[in-house]
Amino acid sequence: MNDGESKPQDRLADWLAEDMIAVNALIRERMASEHAPRIPEVTAHLVEAGGKRLRPMLTLAAARICGYTGPFHVHLAATVEFIHTATLLHDDVVDESTRRRGRPTANLLWDNKSSVLVGDYLFSRSFQLMVETGSLRVLDILANASATIAEGEVLQLTAAQDLATTEAIYLQVVRGKTAALFSAATEVGGVIAGAPEAQVRALFTYGDALGVAFQIVDDLLDYGGTAEAIGKNTGDDFRERKLTLPVIKAVAQASEKERAFWQRTIEKGVQNEGDLAEAMAIMARHGAMEAARSDALAWAKIARDALGELPDHPLRAMLDDLAGYVISRIN
């Protein structure tokens, strides 16, 4: 494959291959449980299901760009993957999901109990891993990210199906769902490397903006992507009555009749054949998809601009390409 055509995440994986071998070995070692074999069973199902390992690669890349040569970027990369996996396990219980990454979910294969408890186990393991780095600042960042993630999840639960959801609330939910762990992943990479404050801040900004762009693109694809491309069906969010960014924008400009439509389909959940097409027609009428697309591009630009603070490095170029790749899915 020509480098110019390969995906940036594949090039990151190539460049970081040696580090990722160490990360995967550490993950496998720490997800073991001498006494409770259910734990590695459930975890392996998810951890080895071919996830992109994007978050640990962000940590490794950030540390390497800032010149880190110690061992703890590997611990932190495993930490963020464990937090991510724990979050997925709990998410699938909360959302009553049956498929993840094209396979049945753990809550379906085992039960909700196992997903809740093994998620808790992975959180505690991630906590042990980060304590081993001996950096209180890293612990502070990850504790705050954990709180943002958990608060965002609860907010999503209560904001769901509520037409009063604003773009500000949406942004908080998105930070909880995606951006808080992205930004923590990049920030701790800089902190463990002892990078100057301006670089640490830039790494935070990159991760945060990349995460927000990523999530807006995901929302957009749900109304326009193919099941093949994104692993779920067009209109899933609509059927699940989620107030994603394009819907929020359309609701904000709704006529009386359109408002009644959103109330029926999203708030009350009464959906009939043809409603998805109608929702998309309303959003098109107000340019809601276009406006959300423009927001995603703006966030990707913030991410790319932040990289200017960092030392020149092949991995920096790949992070830049990654931000470009995220929005290429809607461009």
Next chain:
Amino acid sequence: MNDGESKPQDRLADWLAEDMIAVNALIRERMASEHAPRIPEVTAHLVEAGGKRLRPMLTLAAARICGYTGPFHVHLAATVEFIHTATLLHDDVVDESTRRRGRPTANLLWDNKSSVLVGDYLFSRSFQLMVETGSLRVLDILANASATIAEGEVLQLTAAQDLATTEAIYLQVVRGKTAALFSAATEVGGVIAGAPEAQVRALFTYGDALGVAFQIVDDLLDYGGTAEAIGKNTGDDFRERKLTLPVIKAVAQASEKERAFWQRTIEKGVQNEGDLAEAMAIMARHGAMEAARSDALAWAKIARDALGELPDHPLRAMLDDLAGYVISRIN
């Protein structure tokens, strides 16, 4: 009330009243969420339901006995209460419980989703609180306790209804359910006070042994207490097919016919009228209740003996009485 007749936990609460006001204020402050009002709703339901606050009092007492005068014993007391509350929220989802402390559970009043996510939120808040102490050793202890708790819960899930469960497995489950947080609560009190190693070890031993004794007593009361005394009905564990200590002891000595009884009632869960009485008759035949009772007394003695390492202090006497009180329920 005469001091000689009052419960030791009430005397602890009196002595630590000022500290506990600070702990409760901190708990109320940190369980707030600006954006997700569901969080304080769910948490308040549980935190303010009149729990005994035993764990935070253990931390405060340990720190005070070791002469601590700083502010962080309050953070650590709030931390262990948050971890405890988070565990209860997840437990009630896993056990499909409908009542806790005489009130409907959060999973019943709201839903499983809220209990899972608010539990996660409290874990992350506890994590932030402990990071604020700036003590890596405290973080290490609490990270390890969290892992023991989570592993014990999974073990309980997979060991449930399995007649091959040994006393060693039972002990690990009990450490996860109760003793790991008790021992972490007392140990971090000593660590934050900068106590000598021998005292820190003694505090760990006290909390661990107290927790194990507490849980064995709870198991025994389930086959002999009244609903009033323990807040649940006699025989709940049997109906839920739990392998508690007296059952494990009886299974270990079972005749062929008795073994068939346990297989039917616990493994297969086929229970008929009169089976509970039969279970209790079998346990009596083998002295299983008596043997478990004797184990509980031995653990309480370990707890009390450990206190000998600590400086003389009115709170030390109360911790001694507390260990005595725990077993007084079966004595």
